[in-house]
Amino acid sequence: MTVYDVARALPGIEELRDRSRGLAMLDAVLSPAWEGRYYSFDAHWSETEQLASMKDGRGGEYTIVLSPAGAFARVFDHESPLSPYGPLADGATWPGVLDGVPEAFGEYLTEPAFLDEDDVHATTACLWRESADTAWHTGPVAFPDLEGHPDPDGSHGLLRLLLDRTPEAYAEWASEYYGTPVDLGAVRHVLALRPLTQEVVTALNPSVTLTDLAEDIAEIGFPPPRP
Numbered sequence: 001m002t003v004y005d006v007a008r009a010l011p012g013i014e015e016l017r018d019r020s021r022g023l024a025m026l027d028a029v030l031s032p033a034w035e036g037r038y039y040s041f042d043a044h045w046s047e048t049e050q051l052a053s054m055k056d057g058r059g060g061e062y063t064i065v066l067s068p069a070g071a072f073a074r075v076f077d078h079e080s081p082l083s084p085y086g087p088l089a090d091g092a093t094w095p096g097v098l099d100g101v102p103e104a105f106g107e108y109l110t111e112p113a114f115l116d117e118d119d120v121h122a123t124t125a126c127l128w129r130e131s132a133d134t135a136w137h138t139g140p141v142a143f144p145d146l147e148g149h150p151d152p153d154g155s156h157g158l159l160r161l162l163l164d165r166t167p168e169a170y171a172e173w174a175s176e177y178y179g180t181p182v183d184l185g186a187v188r189h190v191l192a193l194r195p196l197t198q199e200v201v202t203a204l205n206p207s208v209t210l211t212d213l214a215e216d217i218a219e220i221g222f223p224p225p226r227p
Contacts (some may be wrong), residue, residue: 001151001155001156002125002141002143002151002152002153002155002156003075003101003125003126003127003138003141003152003153003155004036004138004141004154005136006099006125006127006136006155006156006163007127007136007137007138008136008138009204010127010162011162011165013066013070013071013129013131013226014117015109015165016064016066016071016162017050017066018041018193019161019191020041020064020162020188021038021041021043021052021174021193021220021221022193023039023041023161023170023191024037024039024040024041024052024216025041025190025196025216025217025222026039026170026174026187026190026204026222027174028213028216028220029179029201029204029213030174030182030204030205031178032205032207032208032212035144037122037185038055038056038057038177039052039053039054040052040054040062041142041219041220041221042054042219042220043219043220043221044219044221045065045153048067048068049065049066049067050066050067050221051063051064051066052063052064052066052204054158056158056168057186058078059074059077059078059079059085060076060077060078060122060154060157060158061078061080061098061158062067062074062075062159063113063114063160064155065108068131069104069105069130069131070104070105070128070129070130070131070132070133071077071128071129072101072108072126072127072128073126073128073159074108074114074121074122074123074125074126075123075124075125075126075127075153075154075155075158075159076122076123076126076148076154077124077125077151077153077154077155077157077158079154079156080124080151080152080153080154081110081149081152082094082097082103082124082125082141082143082152082153082154083124084116084120084121084122085214088144091118091120092120093120093121093122093123094124094171095141095143095219096120096139096140096141096144097121097124097125097126097139097141098123098126098139099122099139099140100137100138100139100140100170101126101128102128102130104130105128109121111214118217123219124153124155125138125141125153125155126138126139133224140141141153142222149173159173160173161173165191166186166189167184167187167191168184170187170191171181171183171184174187182204183203183204185202185203186200186201187204187205190204193222193223194211194223195223195225195226196213196222197210197225197226198210198223202211205210211223
């Protein structure tokens, strides 16, 4: 799969926002230590923007800016043949990856958080969707001859839990990543964005309380626990 396939499979902006908030809340419960988390969501990235993000701890990441203009997503897979730091790209963002980004998202092409120390946009796949669009868009990327490479730009692997949005997909992934069984019923509860209860939290991580999660709930913009 390439970014073209991913563009057809990603959900709409609001479903993606909700999914991202759920993933971040689940990770906050399963990993109280921030540095161990995979998914995060900042509901207050700016006065008008929210940021969904993922870091896999091995150099792979994505960031998705959600704003009144729509959604802008960048993916960076350091092992991708399209990486600016690989032998094919010669220190530059791969041709076509950022082409066609509309003016509404132009500021993200120079956003310091997405650039390296040489001002290279650290991106192997880029997608965007303006608020009135009915589909995701991507640049005209000419992929090199990579016969047998299943995920040349890293977009499928790194965005996989935004593509497969079943609770089972997250529970299976988290069980492997965190090395512990993950309660499927609790996952369903959180991904549905239902307010947390101590029972649900305990089912996921007995060492965490609702009080412990207060800051995360506020940062993610997750529905607060009922009194």
